[in-house]
Amino acid sequence: MSCRLFFRLCRALSLCLTLLCLCVWPLQQAQAADPEKILHAVFVAPENGFDPAISRDLYSAQVVQSIFETLYTYDYLARPAKLAPQTAEALPEITDGGKTYTIHLKKGIYFYPDPAFGGKRRELTMADYVYSFKRLLDPKLASPHSWLFEGKVVGFDELAAQAKKTGHFDYNAPVAGFELLDRYTLRVHLKHPDFNLGMILAHEPTSAVAHEVVEKYRDVAGQVMGHPVGTGAYYLAEWVRGSRIVLDANPGYRGFTWNFQAGSDPEDQAIVAAMKGKRMPQIGRVDIRVMVEDQSRWLSFIDKQVDLVELQGPLAPKALINGKLRPELAAQGIQLSRIIDPEISYNYWNMQDPVVGGLTKEKIALRRAIALAYNPQEEIAIVWNGEAVPLEYPIPPGIVGYDPDYRSSVHYNPRLANALLDQFGYKKGADGYRTLPDGKPLTITYSARADSNGRQQSEIWKKVYNSLGIRMKDNMMPFPDLLKAEKQCELMSRNSPWIADYPDADNFMQLFYGPNTHQNNNGCSQIPEYDALYAASQKLPDSPERNLLYHKMARVLEVYAPIRVGYARYRNMLAQPNVIGYKKHPILHCEWLYFDMKKEKK
């Protein structure tokens, strides 16, 4: 063999080796997930289905978040929740005073292979996102998430209105507000400044779906609830409706290296030490069982059949003492991740109601008196087993805009409450009950869900009204009826919970905005001062100026008392000792993309 031939052979060999390495490298990247690492998780209620535009329950959302990807997500450890790119290259470029967003998509992201793609690899492009956004406003789909884009994007509502008229949504029609600069770049033009669009684009209904999949698998209503195909870290391997969901790691998922920074929580340091530098996802299979009953979930967890469980309601005392894990459980290495949910529970009085509503002084005095006579600590202790914290502010902890130093002017003070009613002419009769200042009878109807919690809450409020000498009538209703009456401003008073869709104060302050009556403004309050302040706050990004407006709005709520801010509940998650680096995120529905676990023993 000549020397030249030898060198040619060597060169060819090295070229082959290089090519081989290049082929194998991405495969190794994708194979980080270990099939022997199987997470056994539990859903408390059955899922509905996995179409991002349609899924409306928390459990379906967990699966949707595992299979599909949004442009943005949240940093695993940062608190308050911090926006981070997911399929986007970086955070959006916001220009034009919050009216224009430019977003660049990462290249080389592929959908999980599916026959709908005709055997070809299908790359994710910005057109897929625009298609997915359009589905949210398609009248035929009647998406519960249409609010994410309604009234926001230039030309979008007009397209939806056209579809309502013609009965056909034209997905090929261009929308001026969604400007595709190239395959990977989208510029969104908004009608009004909105600094929360990034968070909206992190909400799982805005995940990318492929039009080929929708066209192949949609039902008569246009939904694809049973055949989810996304670009996410997992794919649906098995599904027995209402019983079992198996998610396997997507071998084509690009993966990422765990590199989150520890936040203020001391436990973060341990998580960072255990997880830093790992290729994610590590968990190869997530095996989810639906267990509706508390006892079944609890016994399954302590029997080590389940790795991760949420302690709901009556289960908390079984595992916790004063918010800490019971020593016998801690000794077994069981881990507790406890957060205050990004929610508020508040009591509202219908501002359109002739008895408790209105902005006259005696009506304000009546509502303020009731607000002063209510003790949230008592409700927390009796109804929620101590698993909640009273709130001073309508914005809960963990939400951008929350102020831990804010102090409400409304605190439990039944003496002051009674004095206020006396002062404004709510006189007590011979029977011990008060009448309205004009002498007419005063009876307040409190509505609640016809379940055990609703009954307990009703009892608490009965006690509040009794302490004031006000007659209270309870009105226990099935949930659909309650919702209907509430949206039509027909309830006089109710305790209403609200959990964040995105971690910004705006998501909470909009609850009391006048134009949102018949939508989310359950008390149907229309207070001009509040409405003006809220409208001004919408034009501002997170800033001291906006926080000042929120302070003023909270004071307006205290003065006019359309609501009484109550509490936010704890969310307690228990993990077995084999789970590594788990921490409950306040906004993300599932975290199995971000933590690790020990292999299952064979």
Added chain:
Amino acid sequence: MAAYILRRLWQMLPTLLGVVVLVFLLFNWVGGDPAYILAGKMSNPAQIANIRKQLGIDESYWVQLWIFVKQIVTMDFGASWSTGETISHVLSTRLGPSLTVLVPLTILETLISIGLALGVAYVRGSLTDRMVMIACTVGMSISILVYIIVFQYVLAYKFGWFPVQGWGDSFSENLFHYALLPILIGLTVSIAPSLRLFRTFFLDEISQDYVRTARAKGLSEPRILWVHVLRNAAIPVVTYVMSNLPALLIGAFLIERFFSIPGIGREIILAVERSDFPVIKAITVYVAAATMLFNLLADLLYKAIDPRVQLK
């Protein structure tokens, strides 16, 4: 016989129509408006109106009732409003798990109850008879919820004799592994009332003259009990068993919830919670039809058991 069956089937139509109208009225009266749940948290009146339009509940009651009747005739109840799953798929996938528990339970319950009832009827008035009756009364006084909680905790968790909960992919695994404890609980709850009832049927027969004659002829006691008494007491037993069979179609709600069995009972409760009318109406119509068919079958069995019975 054929004419009798045809006549009975024909007579079912007005009954079924009554059920249809009743279900329709009840749903529209107390069923709640599903549009408010389907609209999600951030709903507005236009969106709710659109959902009502998509579901067809904005149509007049007459039109909705006519659609309901057409669905029954074509046996196509459409899809669930909550999940989009077709009703035929809901029924075909949920009935299997329910029947896996309930069919063995019904067979065992009937056989065990008959055997025990014959035994205690034979020793009527004895200490054994009285003890069994006391045990039955105590057993019937305890809620099924207590049995489930105690058995699941003690037998499954503490002793580890059964799985705490769960459901698998294969029929044999489900029947011989996951369904055992639910069946045991079902038996504990259901045997007592059946046993007491069957005992009275057998006591009525044991005191008949033909039993004394059989004894006088020298027939053995087992033969008297298992052949003569049982056959003559079979008609009320068949009536009881047949009247219970339609319950197979509605599953065992509490057992399914606690043991995470993806059965039809759990599905019905979910449908009621979600105001999912297509699921509710399909199951109601099927159960009504099944009840009538099982009643017809019971009448036919009477004839087979006792040739003296005339089918008119």
